[in-house]
């Protein structure tokens with residue numbers, strides 16, 4: 001694989017009114033990395049991927065593969081493979097024809113092409129003898145995606161670009177293909193850039209991911225970094241369940257229902273801070289027992305309790321300006337009843353403060 005560097009790429013569409021799809025996006029994707037671009041529909045993911053592919057020209061900015069500036073190179077001159085939503089297979093042709101198509105166009109001799117088709121079909125776990133001569137229309141959705149992957153890998157690309165390739169498949173098949181994709185990436189060493197709006201997919205799959213919103217890059221990091229230390233309110237709520245409570249701070253101290261929280265514990269810049277802050281914490285960080293001398297104590301009324309198997313979701317009200325949630329081990333939450341006033345606890349280290 002090669003590294004992919006995106007330098008201050010901007011794009012505005014001018015056909016139906018004007019839409020600014022990308023605002024000065026910078027990315028540094030390492031060679032052989034499995035990198036996801038994550039964000040809600042319309043945030044610019046496909047636009048960015050098409051620019052990396054060479055299917056679309058940016059208004060400003062450059063794209064580099066290793067040290068080579070490829071900004072002005074068309075897609076067919078870039079060492080890429082693609083699995084895009086709109087890059088469909090030929091349903092009436094065989095698996096063999098679909099995978100060998102690009103090789104024939106590139107002028108590969110027949111026997112070399114056949115060897116390669118065999119190799120890539122084995123790679124995506126579709127044994128040649130069983131599948132090569134089936135028609136695409138005779139395959140399941142998951143098998144079709146494997147063919148699309150085999151076709152994209154046939155010419156041994158340095159970068160594989162995938163745009164929500166599994167979004168139309170059932171959950172179980174999707175999980176299976178995501179595992180397969182990870183294995184493929186390790187086996188081939190190809191740099192993989194995977195676009196998705198699904199935070200679970202991105203977290204399961206990625207070495208690192210970039211979160212985008214409204215054409216602006218919000219944060220880049222490992223799934224764990226981005227989940228536990230989100231850069232802002234958007235990232236916090238997009239990557240899983242988030243409790244966000246707005247509080248007025250005075251002289252660096254925020255007070256919620258009599259509980260004083262010294263903001264300088266979270267960040268030295270917040271000492272003496274006056275104004276609104278947002279307290280962010282994940283439901284699973286709310287503890288049912290704790291040490292009040294060391295932990296933030298939340299006193300609230302249970303208004304809802306949902307059994308989720310190993311965990312139970314508890315919705316609470318009366319601490320802070322909005323309801324918040326706790327996610328507790330079911331065994332520990334048996335005794336908690338709806339309507340009851342309870343005390344729960346937070347480690348200060350599991351709380352993050354946003355100042356907007």
Ligand code: ADP
Nearest residue numbers: 013015016019021040041042043044045046047
């Ligand atoms: P995503 O893949 O994250 O859903 P897109 O890159 O497809 O986002 O789109 C980003 C923004 O650009 C959206 O507001 C979309 O409506 C707009 N857009 C995308 N393609 C075009 C186009 N060809 N002409 C005009 N606007 C477009």
Ligand code: MG
Nearest residue numbers: 045046047163
């Ligand atoms: Mg898209």
